[in-house]
């Protein structure tokens with residue numbers, strides 16, 4: 001019998017929960033370690049739709065990247081995803097910043113994808129001391145517009161927003177999710193930053209710092225974890241049914 005606790009311990013090995021950022025809420029957030037698991041869903045977010053889908057498929061556990069409980073909950077109305085998880089007896093483990101940092105975690109998956117698309121030197125560096133992002137060096141420096149086009153195709157984005165410092169890009173910072181707060185830290189180290197969720201003021205900060213900024217969207221820089229983690233679980237727990245649920249980009253574009 002495989003339990004929620006067995007899967008938690010495995011995840012804790014590949015992306016230790018103790019490494020999470022102070023503000024994070026990763027871990028076993030719904031359910032108990034002793035619950036039996038036959039069918040697990042791997043997803044980016046536990047929305048109400050995801051929770052309903054997990055119930056429809058008969059999942060016992062959902063492993064999501066983003067914490068389904070982040071801020072303290074003062075109530076759990078019926079439309080809240082946690083309500084659906086509890087009423088259907090489905091546990092939830094959320095991997096968030098531990099998987100951002102982990103070796104072979106989300107940022108390393110982005111590096112691997114980049115290596116499949118472009119010529120990248122072997123020497124991959126951390127973006128900063130937190131361990132969340134990465135810095136790669138492109139073997140052949142390229143213009144911001146060409147790089148933006150390449151990563152758009154690489155990640156299957158409908159839209160990629162970017163700003164161009166005017167310099168060719170040789171060193172590229174990578175931070176999945178929302179990483180434009182790293183701009184000041186990487187100034188002088190990176191010619192460009194690939195991330196998501198860039199706010200208005202950060203475009204000006206990038207310009208002032210002489211860094212090209214590429215915004216592929218939060219969803220597209222992180223949904224890559226779904227198939228990678230599902231594959232690892234299938235390998236480790238062959239008896240388990242593992243469903244990949246990407247959910248789709250919640251944003252539409254016209």
Ligand SMILES: [Zn+2]
Pocket residue numbers: 066176177178218222
């Ligand atoms: Zn995220």
